[in-house]
Amino acid sequence: MAAARIVVLTGAGLSAESGLGTFRGKGGLWEEYDLEEVATPEGFARNPTKVHGFYNMRRGWLQQAAPNAAHFALARLEQEHGGEVLTVTQNIDALHEAAGCRNLIHMHGELARALCAACGASHPWTEDLSLGTDCPACGESGTMRPDVVWFGEMPRQMERIYEALGVCDLFVSIGTSGTVYPAAGFVAEAHRAGAHTVELNLDPSEGASLFAETHYGAATDIVPAYVDALLQGKARR
Numbered sequence: 001m002a003a004a005r006i007v008v009l010t011g012a013g014l015s016a017e018s019g020l021g022t023f024r025g026k027g028g029l030w031e032e033y034d035l036e037e038v039a040t041p042e043g044f045a046r047n048p049t050k051v052h053g054f055y056n057m058r059r060g061w062l063q064q065a066a067p068n069a070a071h072f073a074l075a076r077l078e079q080e081h082g083g084e085v086l087t088v089t090q091n092i093d094a095l096h097e098a099a100g101c102r103n104l105i106h107m108h109g110e111l112a113r114a115l116c117a118a119c120g121a122s123h124p125w126t127e128d129l130s131l132g133t134d135c136p137a138c139g140e141s142g143t144m145r146p147d148v149v150w151f152g153e154m155p156r157q158m159e160r161i162y163e164a165l166g167v168c169d170l171f172v173s174i175g176t177s178g179t180v181y182p183a184a185g186f187v188a189e190a191h192r193a194g195a196h197t198v199e200l201n202l203d204p205s206e207g208a209s210l211f212a213e214t215h216y217g218a219a220t221d222i223v224p225a226y227v228d229a230l231l232q233g234k235a236r237r
């Protein structure tokens with residue numbers, strides 16, 4: 001029998017125990033910051049300095065953060081499963097790749113990259129974008145922005161994601177509240193394709209009832225345990 005094709009969707013809860021805050025719920029980033037101001041194209045047009053400040057702050061947090069046991073478990077799944085494992089993350093940190101994950105889509109972009117609004121080139125970036133550096137590709141000035149997807153913008157590589165969801169045998173959603181589309185709709189897409197669907201989260205997400213199997217607890221506990229069970233053939237795939 002061919003090895004199961006697996007799509008894993010991850011959200012902020014996966015990186016919470018690496019010290020990166022989640023967005024919703026008590027202490028979430030959207031409690032302190034107005035997302036209309038810091039995470040929309042309109043907010044950026046109104047006040048680029050404020051938006052750059054928000055992402056500079058988060059870039060600083062990233063420098064302190066290291067992958068946790070859940071990131072390493074998912075990298076191990078990719079390496080040891082023997083069939084395709086595609087990880088689609090909503091996270092803009094770089095912790096999946098730091099743990100060794102390679103077949104990865106950053107659907108909401110990457111904090112450690114900058115995008116030129118004039119020519120569309122994306123570059124690795126660690127500096128303060130408000131300094132107004134010229135685009136290294138086209139030379140335009142004042143056109144660089146964080147290479148992240150803001151509310152109202154199209155997430156990245158959607159065609160490839162839907163293609164994988166349409167043929168997957170197993171869909172696993174980890175550490176996401178299931179409130180932001182299109183990612184929140186992936187479980188229904190996988191279900192339509194006949195996949196077994198699993199939610200791993202601290203507590204039931206908005207869409208918990210859409211999953212066939214659920215496990216609740218901290219990602220660093222439940223993800224390694226679930227990956228072990230999968231690799232040992234003890235979990236449904």
Ligand code: APR
Pocket residue numbers: 010011012013014016017022023024025028090091108174175176177178179180200201202203204205217218219220
């Ligand atoms: N282990 C597992 N799950 C956790 C943990 C943990 N240690 N800590 C928190 N969680 C869960 C929460 O219970 C919540 O359901 O992670 C989820 C985080 O939800 P959100 O903060 O809404 O993050 P996410 O779903 O990734 O947000 C989606 O919204 O703001 C936008 O672009 C941003 O990519 C983000 C998108």
